[in-house]
Amino acid sequence: TSEAYFDSLVVRVMFALAKAKEKVMTNTWFYDDQLHKQEIIDNYIESHMEQALKDHEFKLYLQPKVMMKDGTLHSSEALVRWILQDGKVFYPNQFIPLFEESGFCKKLDMYMFEQACMQIRQWLNDGLTPIGISVNQSKLSFYEVDYVEHLKALVEKYQIPPHFITLEILEDLAADNVDEVNEKIHLLHEIGFRVSMDDFGSGYSSLNILGKLKIDELKLDKGFLQEIFEKNNQKAKIILEEMVKLAKNLSIETVVEGVETEEYHDLMKSFGCDYGQGYYYDKPMSQQDFNQRYMKKDWKEE
């Protein structure tokens, strides 16, 4: 059947995407020098993370998510930056994998969630109409007992309408146990949160999961656009278009990641993708910069 054909096509393209990723990894790890440097950084990270959290060295950066149809601001994603006293910056790829191993990511995720609540509270206090903030959640956080209660307590503490917050979960979490994840999603929906599946297409994704999981939004991995525009992979293009359509038919909103040029934007717009995120619109920036650039006084509210 054409459905089976499409499924096998998807598997093959996903495999190509995953392989491309692996290659990048091995290239980086090839050099002893790099490996040595990484070891020093890893040691620093693990011995300083707890204190860094207390000292508020983890900063909430915001990157805009834009409406594809007219290029206007729609919402934002919270991305963590670890900024040391001397101004040196650690990026999430340097420390999140270590935090996941040690379990520290549960604390960081909660901290970032609270920072997002505080930002929304500040917008409300300033008489601005808030925009949504998406917060990344690691697998460990999602499975934590009292996870949902904890989030609920925080939105109550800051008196935030929960629909302003979207929780981004990863596809490998979803693949593990659909029923258990759906139960959690149901509880999150009852409070009023939105749930998004991040990095879709970066692993060995199954299209089936889209029909089963009760997510509100699908984030298409930036690997798709790279494959299309940097490797001229025409199959990736077909799959991306079909995924946007499929999500639409399932009433799931779509966000494409890694929009770096106008060409990428135009393609995704022609596919009917709802939102875009990427350097073409803007990079992640500090809350202060974001507020200066995007959150102007809303005169209607005055």
Ligand code: C2E
């Ligand atoms: P992600 O959730 O997929 O976030 C998007 C990443 O793509 C960000 O990297 C962002 O800076 C980058 N990006 C944005 N636009 C473009 C573009 O046009 N081209 C390309 N090539 N990249 C773009 P970042 O900030 O380094 O974060 C990396 C990952 O770390 C995130 O990937 C997310 O999985 C994780 N992460 C970040 N903050 C948190 C957090 O607070 N908690 C948890 N658990 N994970 C986090």
Ligand code: CA
């Ligand atoms: Ca994300």
Ligand code: CA
């Ligand atoms: Ca992503």
